[in-house]
Amino acid sequence: MKRNEYDVIIVGGGITGAGTARDCAMRGLRVLLIERHDIATGATGRNHGLLHSGARYAVTDQESANECIRENMILRRIASHCVDETDGFFITLPEDDLNYQAKFVESCLAAGIPAEIVDPKDALRMEPALNPDLIGAVKVPDGSVDPFRLCAANMVDAKLHGAQVLLYTEVTGFIKNGDRIVGVKTYNHQTHKSGEYYANITVNAAGIWGQHIADLAGVKIGMFPAKGALLIFAHRVNGIVINRCRKPSNADILVPGDTVCIIGTTSTKIPFEECDGVRVTPEEVNLLVEEGAKLAPALASTRILRAYAGVRPLVSADNDPSGRNISRGIVCLDHEQRDGLKGFITITGGKLMTYRLMAEMATDMVCKKLSVDKACETAEIPLPGAGVRSFREVAEKIWENPTTVQKAVAGRLGTGAARVQAADSLDQSLICECEEVSVGEINSAIERLDVNGLTDLRRRTRVGMGTCQGELCGCRAAGLLAKAHGCTDRAREDLKEFMTERWKGMYPIGWGDALREAEYTQWVYKHVLGV
Amino acid sequence: MRFDTVIIGGGLSGLTAGISLQEAGRKVAIVSAGQNAMHFFSGNFEDIGPARDRVAALFAAAGVRTNAMDGLQLMPMGSFRPASLTLEDVTVFPDEHAAEKALIVNFTGFHDFYGTFIAEALEKAGATCRIRFVHLPEMEHLRLSPSEMRSVNIARAMDEHWEKVVGDIRILHKDEDLIILPQVFGLRDAAVLDKIRTALPARVAFVGTMPPSVPGIRTQMLLKRRFEVLGGTFLMGDEVTSAALHEGVVSSITTRNLDTARIFADHFILSSGGYFSKGLVTTPTQVIEPLFGLDIAFPENRNDWYDADFFAHQPYMDFGVKTDAELHAIKDGQPIQNLFAIGSVLGNTRKEDFGTAAGMAIRTAFAAADTIKGGNV
Incomplete structure (x- = not known):
C-alpha cells in the first residue's frame, strides 16, 4: 500500500468534515481530511454559536426539532468544555400573537423538548435584559456552543485516532477509474505543490462549496446559498438565550457567548459567486439592531464589536425565495445509487447542532460500502478537553496562573488546559x-x-x-x-x-x-x- | 472666571497654542480630559514644514529637546519613515544603511518591542544583527500581574535602574557600531538618554514600542509644566459640558468639575481631537461635533465613509470641522468670530494649508494663536 492511499478522503474542514473524520478514524479507517483554507472558515465559524434546543423548528419541522434536542443532550456530555448551559427563553411581545405560544409548547413537547411556560415577571427576574413589555415567556434548554473550539476538538481527536489533516490544500479534481472515484487531485496554497491522494471512498463535506466539489466529480447537486448576517455586541448583555415566540423570522435570536452576545440572523438568497466574500450591508446592520432591541432593549445602546455573515449550505427543495422554509434536515447522498458514480458520498444540509449525527450517517454509509462492522461511539466518548464538568478541577492544574487566566484557559481548553x-x-x-x-x-x-x-x-x-x-x-x-x-x-x-x-x-x-x-x-x- | 483665551483639549495642539499665547502674556486656561494622542506619539513631527524652527524653539524652552534634521526614522516594525523634526529620543539616520553591525537589546518577556522585525530591516540594508535580552531582578515585581510588562512600567523601573541595564549591555556588546534599545528610558527626565549614550561603547538608537509612548508622555508632561510655569491654568481631568453662543460669538463655557461657575473668555480654541478623543462623534447616520454643533461635511451613505482595505486611506479620516481661512470654526454656514478649531478635530479638511498628523496639530495651533495675538499668520 502506498503512502498516499487511504480508506476514506473527506473534503472540507468545517464541523461536518471534522466530525466525519473523527467518526471514521474511531471506527478504524485510515482517514485523510483535506481543507482548502483553515478549520471552521465557512458556515461553521459564521453562525450564532447557538446550542439549539430544537424549539425553533418545533412548529414547522418536527424531525429537525427532534434531531436537535437529542444532539443537544449529547453535546452537553461529549463537548462540555465547548458548551455553556444557559437555557433559553421564547418571548411573546405585545405585537405577537400570544395564541402561538400554546401551539409552540405543544409542538416542543411532541418533539421531546422540555418547554415550560414562565410568568413574564418571573422571566424578567431570571433574565433582566429581556424586553420588559413581554406578555409571554417559555423556557427551553437552549445554550451556546463555541464552534471553533468544537471543530478543533473534533480535529484533534481525529488525529489522535490516526487521521491525517491537510490544511490550505484545495481539491482541484478527481481521479476516476471507470464509474468509480478513486482519488483526488490537490493543490497546496502554501507550498504551491500539486498532489494526488487515493481512497476507496471520498466524502464531500464542503458545505455550500460542496456543489462545486460535486461538479468536479461530475454529478449535480442543487444547492441554495442563503446568506445570514449577524452582529457581535461587546458585552454579554443577556445570560439566557432570547428568541421570539413566533414563526422564525429575521434577527430573532440573541445568544450570549463567552464575554459577548450575538444577534442574528437575516436570510438573503445570494449567487454562488458571492459565497467566498460575503459582506454585511448597512441595511442588514440597521435591521439587526432594530429587531435585536425588541428582544433586549439594552442592545440599542450597547457597543457593537463586529458584523459578519455566513452562507447556509441548504439543498434546494422548493421555490421559496427566502430559503427559510427549507428544512434544516440532513441530506446524505449516495452518488452510486443516485448517479451511478461509485466511491463518492455527499453529506450536507443539517446544521452545526446536528454535525455529529451527520458525521454518523456519512460514516455509516462509508462503513457499509467498505464492509466495516463497527458501531458509532461518538455519542458516548467525550471529545478531548471535555469530561471534567467543573473548571475548578482543571484550573487547579494550572494553579500558578492568575485566576482570571485560569478561568479563560480552562473555559477554552477544558482538561487540555493542563497542557498549556x-x-x-x-x-x-x-x-x-x-x-x-x-x-x-x-x-x-x-x-x-x-x-x-x-x-x-x-x-x-x-x-x-x-x-x-x-x-x-x-x-x-x-x-x-x-x-x-x-x-x-x-x-x-x-x-x-x-x-x-x-x-x-x-x-x-x-x-x-x-x-x-x-x-x-x-x-x-x-x-x-x-x- | 475670566480668561483671555480658553482652550478645549490639552493635547499637542492645545498645549502648543496655550504656551504660545502665554509667552505673549495672555491669560489662558486649558480644559483637558486627561489622556490624549501624545500618549501614542511616534516622536516624529510629520508634515511640520515651515514651523520646524519655531516649534523646536518653543519646545526647547519647555525642556523638550528635538532633532531638526532631515533623514529617516527606524520604525518598530522595521520600516523607515522620512523625518525632518523628531523628539530627541528618535535617532534619525541619513539612509537605510543604519549600521554595519547592530546589537538589538530587549527585555526578557517584553512583547511590545519587535527586535526580529528591526533586525530583518537592517539586514536587508546590509547590516549584521544580534538580538539579546536583558533581565533585571528589580523588574520581577512587574510579572506578578500578567499585563504589567508594558512600556511605561518598564520605564518607571528604568528611571531607577538604568545603570544596571547599561552594565549588562556593556557585557553583551562585542564589536557592533550601533546599539538599538526600546524607547523605555527617561520617563521623568530625558537626561538619562544622554547618560546612556555616553556610557555605551557604540552609537545608540532608541526605537519605538507599542503604546503608551514613553517619549510622548514625558513631552506632554513637560509642555504642561511649561504652560503652568508661564502662568497658564490647566484644568486637568475636566471636560466642557456646555457653551453659550450669543450673536455669533462664544461668550462662556461650563465644565463638569466647576459645576455652575461659568468661564468667560474673549477667545476660544477647540482642540478636542478626532474620533478617539471624542472631538468628533459618529452615529449610524451622522458625524457630529458635540460641543458647538459645528459644520462637518460627510457623505450621506455610510458605505462611503470607509475603504474595505484597512491599510488604504480611510475617507472618515478626512471628515472634520469646517473653518474659514483663519481657522474660525463654521456653524450653520457662518464663521464664529472668536472660536478657532485646531488639530485633529479638523480631520484632513485643511491638508493643503497645514499638512496632516502632528505637523498639522502644531501649525494650526500657531496659526490660531497668531490670529488671536493679532500678529502675522
Whole structure:
C-alpha cells in the first residue's frame, strides 16, 4: 500500500468534515481530511454559536426539532468544555400573537423538548435584559456552543485516532477509474505543490462549496446559498438565550457567548459567486439592531464589536425565495445509487447542532460500502478537553496562573488546559488582554494545533476576538509567530491580512466607539508602528 | 472666571497654542480630559514644514529637546519613515544603511518591542544583527500581574535602574557600531538618554514600542509644566459640558468639575481631537461635533465613509470641522468670530494649508494663536 492511499478522503474542514473524520478514524479507517483554507472558515465559524434546543423548528419541522434536542443532550456530555448551559427563553411581545405560544409548547413537547411556560415577571427576574413589555415567556434548554473550539476538538481527536489533516490544500479534481472515484487531485496554497491522494471512498463535506466539489466529480447537486448576517455586541448583555415566540423570522435570536452576545440572523438568497466574500450591508446592520432591541432593549445602546455573515449550505427543495422554509434536515447522498458514480458520498444540509449525527450517517454509509462492522461511539466518548464538568478541577492544574487566566484557559481548553505551558512567569504574560490569552497558550497552540498564521491562531485561542479587535495583541502574537516560524516577512504580511480581516467586520458597524477604536488602530499601525 | 483665551483639549495642539499665547502674556486656561494622542506619539513631527524652527524653539524652552534634521526614522516594525523634526529620543539616520553591525537589546518577556522585525530591516540594508535580552531582578515585581510588562512600567523601573541595564549591555556588546534599545528610558527626565549614550561603547538608537509612548508622555508632561510655569491654568481631568453662543460669538463655557461657575473668555480654541478623543462623534447616520454643533461635511451613505482595505486611506479620516481661512470654526454656514478649531478635530479638511498628523496639530495651533495675538499668520 502506498503512502498516499487511504480508506476514506473527506473534503472540507468545517464541523461536518471534522466530525466525519473523527467518526471514521474511531471506527478504524485510515482517514485523510483535506481543507482548502483553515478549520471552521465557512458556515461553521459564521453562525450564532447557538446550542439549539430544537424549539425553533418545533412548529414547522418536527424531525429537525427532534434531531436537535437529542444532539443537544449529547453535546452537553461529549463537548462540555465547548458548551455553556444557559437555557433559553421564547418571548411573546405585545405585537405577537400570544395564541402561538400554546401551539409552540405543544409542538416542543411532541418533539421531546422540555418547554415550560414562565410568568413574564418571573422571566424578567431570571433574565433582566429581556424586553420588559413581554406578555409571554417559555423556557427551553437552549445554550451556546463555541464552534471553533468544537471543530478543533473534533480535529484533534481525529488525529489522535490516526487521521491525517491537510490544511490550505484545495481539491482541484478527481481521479476516476471507470464509474468509480478513486482519488483526488490537490493543490497546496502554501507550498504551491500539486498532489494526488487515493481512497476507496471520498466524502464531500464542503458545505455550500460542496456543489462545486460535486461538479468536479461530475454529478449535480442543487444547492441554495442563503446568506445570514449577524452582529457581535461587546458585552454579554443577556445570560439566557432570547428568541421570539413566533414563526422564525429575521434577527430573532440573541445568544450570549463567552464575554459577548450575538444577534442574528437575516436570510438573503445570494449567487454562488458571492459565497467566498460575503459582506454585511448597512441595511442588514440597521435591521439587526432594530429587531435585536425588541428582544433586549439594552442592545440599542450597547457597543457593537463586529458584523459578519455566513452562507447556509441548504439543498434546494422548493421555490421559496427566502430559503427559510427549507428544512434544516440532513441530506446524505449516495452518488452510486443516485448517479451511478461509485466511491463518492455527499453529506450536507443539517446544521452545526446536528454535525455529529451527520458525521454518523456519512460514516455509516462509508462503513457499509467498505464492509466495516463497527458501531458509532461518538455519542458516548467525550471529545478531548471535555469530561471534567467543573473548571475548578482543571484550573487547579494550572494553579500558578492568575485566576482570571485560569478561568479563560480552562473555559477554552477544558482538561487540555493542563497542557498549556506555564513553566515560569514568562509564559503567563498576557498577549491578548481582552480575552486573557497568555504567551504559554499561544505557544502551545502554535506547537500542537497546526497554526499557520494569526487568523488560524485566532480561531484556536480567541486572540483578537475581544474589544480591541486585535489592535494590540495582533502585533504581539505576530512577534511570537515570527519567532516560531523564523520568518518576519511572512509574519508582517500575515499581520496585515489579520488586520484587514478584522476591519472587514468592523466597518459595517463603523460608528461610535467602534470608529474610535478603528481610528486609534489606524494611528498605531500607520504612525507608531509603521506597518 | 475670566480668561483671555480658553482652550478645549490639552493635547499637542492645545498645549502648543496655550504656551504660545502665554509667552505673549495672555491669560489662558486649558480644559483637558486627561489622556490624549501624545500618549501614542511616534516622536516624529510629520508634515511640520515651515514651523520646524519655531516649534523646536518653543519646545526647547519647555525642556523638550528635538532633532531638526532631515533623514529617516527606524520604525518598530522595521520600516523607515522620512523625518525632518523628531523628539530627541528618535535617532534619525541619513539612509537605510543604519549600521554595519547592530546589537538589538530587549527585555526578557517584553512583547511590545519587535527586535526580529528591526533586525530583518537592517539586514536587508546590509547590516549584521544580534538580538539579546536583558533581565533585571528589580523588574520581577512587574510579572506578578500578567499585563504589567508594558512600556511605561518598564520605564518607571528604568528611571531607577538604568545603570544596571547599561552594565549588562556593556557585557553583551562585542564589536557592533550601533546599539538599538526600546524607547523605555527617561520617563521623568530625558537626561538619562544622554547618560546612556555616553556610557555605551557604540552609537545608540532608541526605537519605538507599542503604546503608551514613553517619549510622548514625558513631552506632554513637560509642555504642561511649561504652560503652568508661564502662568497658564490647566484644568486637568475636566471636560466642557456646555457653551453659550450669543450673536455669533462664544461668550462662556461650563465644565463638569466647576459645576455652575461659568468661564468667560474673549477667545476660544477647540482642540478636542478626532474620533478617539471624542472631538468628533459618529452615529449610524451622522458625524457630529458635540460641543458647538459645528459644520462637518460627510457623505450621506455610510458605505462611503470607509475603504474595505484597512491599510488604504480611510475617507472618515478626512471628515472634520469646517473653518474659514483663519481657522474660525463654521456653524450653520457662518464663521464664529472668536472660536478657532485646531488639530485633529479638523480631520484632513485643511491638508493643503497645514499638512496632516502632528505637523498639522502644531501649525494650526500657531496659526490660531497668531490670529488671536493679532500678529502675522
